[in-house]
Amino acid sequence: MRQSALNAVFQLAQHDERVLFIGSDLGVGTLQAFRDAFPNRFFMEGIAEQHLIGMAAGLAMEGFIPYVNTIASFLTRRCLEQIAIDLCLHRLPVRLIGNGGGLVYAPLGPTHLATDDLALMRAQPDMTVLAPCDAVQMTACMQQTLHHPGPIYIRLAKGGDRVVFPADARVTLGEAVTLRPGNDRVMFLTTGIMAQRALEAAERLAATGIDCGVLHLHTVKPLDEAAILAAARRHPLLVTLEEHSRIGGLGAAVAEWLADADLHPAPRLLRLGLPDRFPHHYGSQEAHLSALGLDPEAIAQRVVAWTNGRVPA
Amino acid sequence: MHDVTPPLDERSRQLRLLVLRAMEQGGRGHPGPALSLIEILRVLYDDLLRYRPEQPDWRERDRCILSKGHGCLALYALLADKGFFPVEALDTFCRFDSMLGGHPERGKIPGVEASTGSLGHGLSIGVGLALAARLQGRAHRVVVVMGDGEINEGSVWEAAMSAAMHRLDALTAIVDCNGMQSYGPTREVLNMEPLAQKWQSFGFTTREVNGHDVPALRATFTTPPEPGRPTAILCRTVKGKGIPVAEHNPAWHHQSRIAPERFAAMRQALSQETP
Incomplete structure (x- = not known):
């Protein structure tokens, strides 16, 4: 996904001489092709x-149109005031590309985790916040970043994430994508690589007779309110799923929207995400997600627990 | 250096009266940090910068960022004096619907290049502007005016390293060294001396000048930069310059609810500055 994002920056630069790449101190050889082709940019x-x-602001x-790239935790926290002001x-129109969104850098410890990046970026006026689910969707989203007004934060995942977004599907920033229709009982709302986990959980749930849909929000801000309204009207249970603190991310955004929308009847909302504490473990992103109840099996069990006798079939 | 400051001439006094006018109407402001800046901005706008008040976004204009945004009363006085907006706009300072707030905003005020107020932002933006000029093959200057308290911020020195690395000779950093920050003397709050050596060692051609001496400022500002090196000009000034009660007085860093009768006294004191 990271490679797709950076390749897309290079492609955009080939077609538009306003495009610049600004890195901090990235890995040796990063975007060498860009550097060879456009050393001044x-x-x-x-x-x-x-x-x-x-x-980047001055440019x-x-x-x-500068594309700024570094590790997500440093890109969103260290310079939050520069981002805001x-x-x-x-x-x-500056684009911020954050490497290692969520728990990608788990083996490197808590300093490198970006589990509050969506919250920090969402809170900034006029900021657009993207968290695509795979390399295909990332490439499609990147094409749309060129002419978008205002700043954009783009969260990258680890790379090599299973591709679930159809290669021929269209992407429009701000528009959610239905990855699985479901039968109007339970709808997952996902962002980032939790789309894959929601799809796997939906498979398991289908086997138990609960047919869940998956609505993927590659754009966390602005929230696709029309899509969420449609989901909220048809589904008695919405389940948000994110690799992010339960404070301030997608689940919070949906909860805020639901509170303001004041629907009658309103769907129930199960928000699955990360607890409000630093993890003090290393290991893999996968291991962390499992330990926090965010592997497909645990997700499916939470949904079963919430649906037992409480969601009309 | 403070001792040899020449008396203020008519133009310097008139510009200070504009600062008092805005402050009186707004009922508040940062007088100290504005009054130390007057001659710096006066010479920049009178003798160095190229601009068109009737066309503030003229592509070939020199870019000037007031990074110490709290000194904006001085900038507003100069911009009004130059015709970027009517002088009467000063009377709306800090009102709800005014374009002139307690810190300057780009897009609201003609002639303001960047919204500042939080310190330590301007020099990085200036580096970006200077790089853009180079990429676009344009020859305008970029001037960033900072305070000597402001440069406590580490981001200033990040920007300084980058400016030298990119050999940005179109970029000039001006530091209003009034020796006082909000709490007290800079040498007691966070001593930045030896300041000239600092800028020099960060790769800047560094000059020092009395920041109230108009001919000296003119000579320093119009000296061409050294090719391939950014310039830092340390202007030694007096915080609150021209209003005795405010001079060197940290309590006059920011003032609100100034009794109206005090403005008459301040105008009177200013008129006694006559050579």
């Missing part, structure tokens, strides 16, 4: 995230 600025954002003020207050 490729910047590796060092470990100075605050400066990176301000510099964007003059008409460029330099980018959002000025409504500049």
Whole structure:
């Protein structure tokens, strides 16, 4: 997914000379092809995230479209004020590509986890927040970032994530995608790589007679309110699923929307995400998700528990 | 260096009266940080920067960012004086619907390049503007005006390293060294000296000048940069310059609810600055 995102930046740069790439201190050889082709439009600025954002703002003020890339936790926390003031207050078309969203960097410990990035970025006025589910969807989303007004945060996953988005499917930023229709009892609302887990959980649940749909939100902000309204009207149970703190992410966004929408009847909402604490384990992203009850089997069990006798068939 | 500050001339006093006018109407403001800036901005706008007040977004204009946004009363005085907006707009300072807030905003105020207020942002933006000019083959200057308290911020030094790395000779960093920050003297809050050596060692051609000496500022600002190196100009100034009660007085960093009768006294004090 990361490679797809960076390749897309290179492709965009080939067609539009306003496109720039700004990295902090990325791995050796990152986007070498870009650097070879457009040395003047490729910047590796060092470990100075605050400066990176301000510099990108200055370039964007003059008409460029900078794509800034570094590790998601550093990109969203270290320079949050530059993001708020330099980018959002000025409504500049800078794109922030965050490596290792969620628990990808689990083996590196808590400093490298980005489990509050969606919350931080959602809270910034005019920021668009993307978390595609796989490389195919990432590529499709990246094409749409070129002409989008205002700043965008793009969350990357580990890479090699199972492709579930159809290669010929269309993507429009801000529009949710139905990955599995279901039978109007339970709808998963997913973002990022939890789409795959929701689909697997839905398979297991189908075997027990609960046919769940999966509505995937590659765009967490702006929220696709029409799609959520349609889901809320048809499904007595909505289940949000995210590799992110339960504070401030997709589940919170849907809960906020439901509270404001004041539907009668309103669906029940099960929010599955990460607890409000730093994990003090290493191991793999997979191991963390399982330990936190976010593997397909555990997800399916939570849904069964919530549906037992409580959701009309 | 403070001791040799020349008396203020008529133009410097008139610009300070505009600052007082806005502050009186708004009932508040940052007088100290504005009054130390007047001659710096005056010489920039009188003698160095190229701009068109009637066409603020003229592509070939020089870009000037007031990174110490709390000094905006001085900038507003200069922009009004130059005709970017009517002088009467100063009377709306800090009102609900005013374009002139307690910190300057891009897109609201003609002639303001960046919204500032949180310190330590301007130099990085300036690096971006200077890089953009180079990429687009344009020759305008980029000037970023900072405070000596502001440069406590680490982000300033990130930007400084980048400016030198990119050999941005179109970029000039001006530091209003009034020696006082909000709490007290900078040397007691966070001593940044030896400041000239700092900028030098970060790769800047560094100059120092009395920031109230108009001919000296003119000579320094119009000295061409060294090819391949950004310039830092340390302007030694007096916080609150021209209003005795405010000079060197940290209590005048920011003031609200100034009794109306005090403005008459301040105008009076200013008029006694006559050489």
